[in-house]
Amino acid sequence: MSETDQSHAAYMSRALELAGRAWGQTHPNPMVGALIVEQGAVVAEGWHHAAGQPHAEVEALRALGRRPASGATLYVTLEPCSTCGRTGACTAAILAAGIQRVVVGAVDPNPEHAGQGLALLRKAGVEVIEDVCAQDCADLNLIFNHWIVRGSPLIAAKMALTLDGKFAAASGHSQWVTGPTARADVMRWRRYFPAIAVGANTVLHDDPSLTSRIDDTEWCPRRFVFDCSLKTLTAGCLPKLYSDAHKAQTTVLCGARSDRALREQLATHGVTVWELPEVDGRLDWTAFRARCTEEGICAVYVETGPSLASSLLEQGLADYVFIYQAPKFMSDCATPGIGSARQTQSMRDALELQNVRHTIFDADILTRGSL
Numbered sequence: 001m002s003e004t005d006q007s008h009a010a011y012m013s014r015a016l017e018l019a020g021r022a023w024g025q026t027h028p029n030p031m032v033g034a035l036i037v038e039q040g041a042v043v044a045e046g047w048h049h050a051a052g053q054p055h056a057e058v059e060a061l062r063a064l065g066r067r068p069a070s071g072a073t074l075y076v077t078l079e080p081c082s083t084c085g086r087t088g089a090c091t092a093a094i095l096a097a098g099i100q101r102v103v104v105g106a107v108d109p110n111p112e113h114a115g116q117g118l119a120l121l122r123k124a125g126v127e128v129i130e131d132v133c134a135q136d137c138a139d140l141n142l143i144f145n146h147w148i149v150r151g152s153p154l155i156a157a158k159m160a161l162t163l164d165g166k167f168a169a170a171s172g173h174s175q176w177v178t179g180p181t182a183r184a185d186v187m188r189w190r191r192y193f194p195a196i197a198v199g200a201n202t203v204l205h206d207d208p209s210l211t212s213r214i215d216d217t218e219w220c221p222r223r224f225v226f227d228c229s230l231k232t233l234t235a236g237c238l239p240k241l242y243s244d245a246h247k248a249q250t251t252v253l254c255g256a257r258s259d260r261a262l263r264e265q266l267a268t269h270g271v272t273v274w275e276l277p278e279v280d281g282r283l284d285w286t287a288f289r290a291r292c293t294e295e296g297i298c299a300v301y302v303e304t305g306p307s308l309a310s311s312l313l314e315q316g317l318a319d320y321v322f323i324y325q326a327p328k329f330m331s332d333c334a335t336p337g338i339g340s341a342r343q344t345q346s347m348r349d350a351l352e353l354q355n356v357r358h359t360i361f362d363a364d365i366l367t368r369g370s371l
Contacts, residue, residue, distance in 0.1 A: 105137025193301035197224035220246035
């Protein structure tokens, strides 16, 4: 890598840090960071704070407070937009400011717009350098990329496993499979996603709150519970999800045959109920995805146990997976693991991740990627 390439990467890394300041706060928009460099020094920085607010490029230009110097370079993690939405086109702002060089991380994933902003800048005489830290810039916006291309929510399955693929001991005891640093990373990803989902068994066994707790600050996403027969209401104690300060954020998903009185009990507690059709005795995830699309919910982080993980993977319903793996063995065939329904005859039948990323958290490893 040349010295110039290294400097481009260093500035883009800083732009990525800026974009990350709005972690999970821009949906359905992407997170974007930008900075302006003059004579080798960063003179202004900006990032997109939330949907409907100025884009990162405009934030950086406003932070500069003057016309950029001759030869100034704008670094931005995502291709500048060339169309007007709730804010003006960033390409117009760049040209009006007189920027003569733009360095871009990822290209706009929208097939209808991809490359148009770059072409417009080049046509106007601006030097454009693209694909700097492109993979990192694209990875930053997993949710936006999926939503804008597919028009449906990103369904991400998260699981914590031992080396032999077990979720818990035979007794059901599962606290904790992984260590504290890995669990802290789960909190970070909970903050990234606008919604989180669990199965009824997780609610009954763990009574989770499903909030994100970072630096003594608690944030609550939209919370979904898959409970076809509403068995979470028959255990004697009301789960936290139905009684805490964030209960209005909870939606319980049930089948048509579920007890009407139990549904009314949920409504009394201020909990929303969605009825979904059933397929082979399970709630229909395709219908759930469609309902989320209607509601504008662009992604769901599914914290799975063995049953839910198996269902999502075997039926091809998960778009993305997060697998936290601890250096432990249960070595017990009675302990719950992933999968039983797929009949695989060769390694060609294996489900394989794409765009794989690995992160080490002390002794634990996170493997994540798209399916």
